Amino acid sequence: MQKILTQIGHWLGRNQKTIRAIQWIVILFYAFLIIVPPFLSLPDEAATLVNNLTVFSQFMFWGIWWPFVLLSIIFFGRMWCGVLCPEGSLSEFANRFGKHKGIPQWMKWGGWPFVSFLLTTLYGQMTSVYQYPKPVVLVLGGSTIAAIIVGLIYGKQSRIWCKFLCPVTGVFALLSRLAPYRYKPDKAKWHDFSNKKVIPIHCPTVLPLRTMVGSSECLMCGRCSNHREAIELSWRSPNEEIVVYGKDHNSIWGSLLLIYGLCGVALAAFQWTNSFWLTHMRDIIESWFLAHNIMWVFNTNAPWWIFTNYPDQDDVFTWIFGFELIVYILGMGFIIGSISLGLLSLATIITNGKYKVEVFNHLSLALTPLGAASVFVGLFALTVTLLEKYANQGFTWIPYLKAVILALATFWSIYLAYQIIRQYTTSIIRRISGLLITILVFAMINYSWLLVLHIWTIKSDKIPWNTLWINF
Numbered sequence: 001m002q003k004i005l006t007q008i009g010h011w012l013g014r015n016q017k018t019i020r021a022i023q024w025i026v027i028l029f030y031a032f033l034i035i036v037p038p039f040l041s042l043p044d045e046a047a048t049l050v051n052n053l054t055v056f057s058q059f060m061f062w063g064i065w066w067p068f069v070l071l072s073i074i075f076f077g078r079m080w081c082g083v084l085c086p087e088g089s090l091s092e093f094a095n096r097f098g099k100h101k102g103i104p105q106w107m108k109w110g111g112w113p114f115v116s117f118l119l120t121t122l123y124g125q126m127t128s129v130y131q132y133p134k135p136v137v138l139v140l141g142g143s144t145i146a147a148i149i150v151g152l153i154y155g156k157q158s159r160i161w162c163k164f165l166c167p168v169t170g171v172f173a174l175l176s177r178l179a180p181y182r183y184k185p186d187k188a189k190w191h192d193f194s195n196k197k198v199i200p201i202h203c204p205t206v207l208p209l210r211t212m213v214g215s216s217e218c219l220m221c222g223r224c225s226n227h228r229e230a231i232e233l234s235w236r237s238p239n240e241e242i243v244v245y246g247k248d249h250n251s252i253w254g255s256l257l258l259i260y261g262l263c264g265v266a267l268a269a270f271q272w273t274n275s276f277w278l279t280h281m282r283d284i285i286e287s288w289f290l291a292h293n294i295m296w297v298f299n300t301n302a303p304w305w306i307f308t309n310y311p312d313q314d315d316v317f318t319w320i321f322g323f324e325l326i327v328y329i330l331g332m333g334f335i336i337g338s339i340s341l342g343l344l345s346l347a348t349i350i351t352n353g354k355y356k357v358e359v360f361n362h363l364s365l366a367l368t369p370l371g372a373a374s375v376f377v378g379l380f381a382l383t384v385t386l387l388e389k390y391a392n393q394g395f396t397w398i399p400y401l402k403a404v405i406l407a408l409a410t411f412w413s414i415y416l417a418y419q420i421i422r423q424y425t426t427s428i429i430r431r432i433s434g435l436l437i438t439i440l441v442f443a444m445i446n447y448s449w450l451l452v453l454h455i456w457t458i459k460s461d462k463i464p465w466n467t468l469w470i471n472f
């Protein structure tokens with residue numbers, strides 16, 4: 001098996017021209033699906049996946065591409081980024097003709113992936129990016145143009161955009177830690193090669209090839225495969241990068257992205273459409289405005305690029321609903337995130353004897369499988385909704401599949417948490433206490449999904465829809 005994997009890596013390294021040709025095909029397909037649908041009328045009752053380009057594009061982006069790219073990162077590392085991603089390819093292509101300026105200090109700030117993930121998640125919900133083509137142009141098209149501009153200005157033969165600024169680079173860096181293989185350098189072979197002619201290669205994310213230990217920043221492009229006859233694609237335990245290397249290779253921004261991003265704001269964004277809490281919050285806030293005769297907040301004149309505004313589809317946000325949505329998503333994300341942060345900090349103190357941010361970051365990494373499963377389950381709901389709506393397919397078994405995915409991911413997270421905790425204490429009591437507190441975080445995330453998948457679904461049959469949406 002190792003031989004086959006090595007050959008696959010070498011094949012990728014030798015066939016960069018073929019990969020570039022594939023990248024251009026992906027770019028053309030991507031551009032077509034982004035640019036054409038906004039010029040078409042929105043889907044009517046008769047629209048299906050095969051007779052309507054807007055629906056097809058919606059399904060390709062949000063039903064297939066987004067959830068399954070996330071899944072692919074867990075199984076194949078960031079191969080999507082290095083081999084297929086149109087944004088990264090265009091950024092690198094633009095870089096050939098660029099100014100090749102040095103990377104500015106502001107760009108290296110570790111918080112960009114966290115901030116950009118939060119903002120794109122929120123903005124996507126405000127404008128209903130999963131439903132309509134115009135916000136897709138703004139979100140995906142805007143991000144692609146930014147990637148090209150960065151490529152034209154900064155770095156040399158590299159993908160500075162992918163390394164520092166892409167809105168999903170942080171999430172992909174976290175998830176790729178679970179991949180079962182990585183490009184691994186052999187230091188002895190590297191040194192043995194010193195008398196031979198070395199063909200220089202350019203790692204797109206400028207990694208230290210001789211000493212790299214993980215795969216979180218590696219785009220799996222394959223260019224370094226067989227470099228100095230010392231680097232090859234190698235199997236590893238999917239736990240290795242978190243349990244072993246996570247001790248020294250972690251960051252507070254990675255932890256915050258997991259805690260407040262994947263398990264906080266993203267979860268709230270999947271939750272709000274059938275949230276009882278949002279309904280009650282709306283009742284209270286909107287009754288207050290009605291009682292005080294402040295009626296402008298119920299206007300529906302927000303442009304589509306601020307809040308969803310499609311009167312022909314009976315889908316319009318009032319100003320007040322738009323702000324309630326922002327408050328709900330950020331508020332729930334903050335509450336879930338802060339409880340997780342508090343519990344993980346407590347587990348760190350119990351496990352380590354005192355609070356140490358490196359230990360906290362290491363322990364937070366145990367959330368990776370559950371965070372990944374949570375986002376996949378949320379996005380997969382879109383796949384199912386689109387298939388049910390536009391392909392007349394019924395999937396009564398899907399909630400069970402989601403429950404199984406979440407359960408397996410929870411067990412994986414518990415296993416990782418235990419393997420991490422045991423590195424910091426030999427005391428059985430401390431180990432068990434630390435683990436139990438960490439499990440409370442996993443339980444809270446699972447409970448949030450239980451609300452979405454089961455409890456609210458049953459009860460929501462009894463609430464009139466006009467308490468959730470403004471109905472025309």
Ligand code: SF4
Pocket residue numbers: 082183202203204205206207209217218219220221222223224225
């Ligand atoms: S280490 Fe760099 S060159 Fe090697 S596969 Fe990863 S991204 Fe490509």
